[in-house]
Amino acid sequence: SQQGEEDPQALSIQEGENATMNCSYKTSINNLQWYRQNSGRGLVHLILIRSNEREKHSGRLRVTLDTSKKSSSLLITASRAADTASYFCAILEVGYAGNMLTFGGGTRLMVKP
Amino acid sequence: ETGVTQSPTHLIKTRGQQVTLRCSSQSGHNTVSWYQQALGQGPQFIFQYYREEENGRGNFPPRFSGLQFPNYSSELNVNALELDDSALYLCASSLPGTVDTEAFFGQGTRLTVV
Numbered sequence: 232s233q234q235g236e237e238d239p240q241a242l243s244i245q246e247g248e249n250a251t252m253n254c255s256y257k258t259s260i261n262n263l264q265w266y267r268q269n270s271g272r273g274l275v276h277l278i279l280i281r282s283n284e285r286e287k288h289s290g291r292l293r294v295t296l297d298t299s300k301k302s303s304s305l306l307i308t309a310s311r312a313a314d315t316a317s318y319f320c321a322i323l324e325v326g327y328a329g330n331m332l333t334f335g336g337g338t339r340l341m342v343k344p
Numbered sequence: 345e346t347g348v349t350q351s352p353t354h355l356i357k358t359r360g361q362q363v364t365l366r367c368s369s370q371s372g373h374n375t376v377s378w379y380q381q382a383l384g385q386g387p388q389f390i391f392q393y394y395r396e397e398e399n400g401r402g403n404f405p406p407r408f409s410g411l412q413f414p415n416y417s418s419e420l421n422v423n424a425l426e427l428d429d430s431a432l433y434l435c436a437s438s439l440p441g442t443v444d445t446e447a448f449f450g451q452g453t454r455l456t457v458v
Contacts, residue, residue: 261443261444262443262444264446264447266449271381271383271432271452271454272432272451272452273348273434273449273450273451273452274387274434274436274447274449275449276446276447276448276449279444279446281444319386319387321386323443327400327443330375330376330377330392330436330437330438330445330447331377331389331392331400331402332377332379332387332389332447333389334379334386334387334388335386336385336386337385337386
């Protein structure tokens with residue numbers, strides 16, 4: 232079973248709007264990571280947030296982490312058509328080595344031009 | 345491009361057959377993990393290799409096995425293929441020694457079992 236549950240499963244917005252995706256999980260984590268996948272191919276790492284961090288930024292991406300609620304959100308600001316992809320959260324559970332990730336089911340984002 | 349290459353990109357096999365998928369990790373990465381991604385779902389962790397030894401395994405049966413070679417490249421072998429094994433298989437390499445490490449994924453091998 233998958234630890235991370237993402238919400239919404241699908242999201243359709245207009246170019247220029249912001250997109251927010253949420254991820255919830257069940258166990259204690261070392262870190263939480265967000266990945267993007269285009270057209271069912273390889274995953275691209277977007278951002279990693281450690282369990283003792285609350286917010287992190289990278290370009291147009293903003294990630295928050297609330298360990299008390301076991302949830303995270305990914306915000307993409309000023310979206311572009313090229314942001315159309317599936318986005319996955321992945322957790323690294325406590326006791327697991329790096330690169331043993333547990334992924335959520337993903338949010339499929341469509342950005343309309 | 346992540347520097348992680350997988351081969352082949354597509355493969356069709358018959359139920360009951362065996363398959364070998366290959367992965368070359370990014371230069372300097374001696375940790376390789378394999379994931380299975382069924383259509384419409386997130387990737388699921390199969391196992392990880394570090395310095396040619398399996399050092400972690402997900403909830404997959406023993407007919408899923410692997411190897412890592414001295415040059416850190418890796419193979420995933422699946423015996424007695426079942427229809428449900430049809431999926432995208434992803435390999436990811438990373439640096440060792442820390443939990444806060446980014447995983448670099450290859451483009452995947454899409455396996456279809458008929």
